[in-house]
Amino acid sequence: MFKVDDFVQAKTGGPKMQVLRVEGDMLWCARIDDQLKKEIMVNADSVNLYHEDDDFGVC
DSSP: OOOTTOEEEETTOOOOEEEEEEETTEEEEEETTOTTOOOEEEEGGGEEEOEEETTEEEO
């Protein structure tokens, strides 16, 4: 469902993240505001593709 370079956001809200790696149902993402690109492992079921409504991300 998700692929490298997709932008996602947790279903419960939170920062915009970029998908760096995909392995099965696990995603390794980095917050777009993190210059060091520290990887955060998340379950694919816990995020949606990111989209904006005006200046805000919407889940």
